[in-house]
Amino acid sequence: MTKTNIKLKKSILLSCTAILLSSAAGCGKSSTNNTFEENASEISSEYIPDKEQETADSSEFSDNLINSDESEFEPLTEIELDFFTNYLNNLQNNTFLQSSYSTPMDMDLNEVLYNGIDSERPPLSDEILQAYMAEYGDIITDIIYFTTPELEEFIALKTGITLSDFKKQLDLPYLPEYDMYLCQHGDVYYVPVTCISGTKGPGIYEITYEYEDYLSESGVATGRVILNQEYGNENYWFYSNIANLSEEANGSKENETAPFDPSIINTFYVDTDISEISGFDKFDDFSSITKEKLYGTWYDPHTNEVIVLSEEGAYTYLPYLDLYGTTLYDWELTDRSSDGLCPALKIYCFESETSPLTYYVAGIREDYFWCNSQQQIFYRQ
DSSP states (O other): OOOOBOOOOOSSOOOOOOOOOTTHHHHTOOOOOOOHHHHTTTSOGGGSOOOOOSOSOGGGHHHHHHHOOGGGOEEOOHHHHHHHHHHHHSHHHHGGGSSOBSSGGGOOHHHHTTTOSOSOOOOOOHHHHHHHHHHHOOOOSOEEEEEHHHHHHHHHHHHSSOGGGOSSOOOSOEETTTTEEEEEOSSOOOOOOEEEEEEEOSSEEEEEEEEEOTTSSSSEEEEEEEEEEOTTSSOEEEEEEESOHHHHHHTSOTTTTSOOOGGGGGGOOOOOOOGGGTTSOOOOOGGGOOTGGGOEEEEETTTTEEEEEOSSOEEEEEGGGTEESOSOBOEEEEOOGGGTOOOEEEEOOSSOTTSOEEEEOOEEOSSEEEETTTTEEEEEO
């Protein structure tokens, strides 16, 4: 799920529905310290899914999943669905629903590890805090942290693979002298889900869940997660997750052409590390700034501007210009590199096409883009 919010909390989710849950993922953030054991304490152990698994080697799970006979699977009972609802709503498990992936190696660790690996952590020492600020700038929000050995242990527990197996490596501030990753953020990626159906086979659980999605007609969206039970244990490895099944079916984000709802602005977050562009004097390679990279929902907290960009068009929310996100406009990204200038993002939201709403994009990252001349930063939701 887009940090949507919901990714659905970075993207509306993922955009969870825009993060990767757009609004839902990023929009439905709340904090919880409940452990899995506390959540599931009322569920009798006799109803916990069967602990047996055909193979003890996690590397064989992919083949088992593909080759499993459908006759070996049976529907999950209501008690089992309640069990997995509690399991997936545990904070350290729920975060694995914030990224969409077809195999464990495809997970985006930057989304999955947004909450850290443990909600109960002692404060950092002054020495480490000073080292962080010397390298990455002032600390303005809460900060999560973990060492590489702690991360390896957590990843093995939740996925059954090693850190080096992931296709996309972790990209968080890192202090080599402490072998420690750190990340500033002021809230928590958390999207409560309800398991509504599923099947179980030999060590395999395929579960469909639903969650609130403020940008869909029904107000809810559905996702599907596949869990692999660790051989001989009650632990479950996350194998696959599709945060929004309608997006998968349609081949595009269902909410891209929906009018923008300004009521979700108070759920937006802007806690990305932007220290590398402090002073607005950094420019990217202009060829790396593409139209496709700008698809998504973007928010400038200083001006309260929101722009939603997709292949179909653009919505803009700028009340001071009488734009309220209700009309889909044409937009383009104009290459000006022949003049030594950065690309111009033009949204044709006014009657005169010669005077579009224009942003001069100096650079783009996964979570934000910036405009040097206008001194604006737009954060992806």
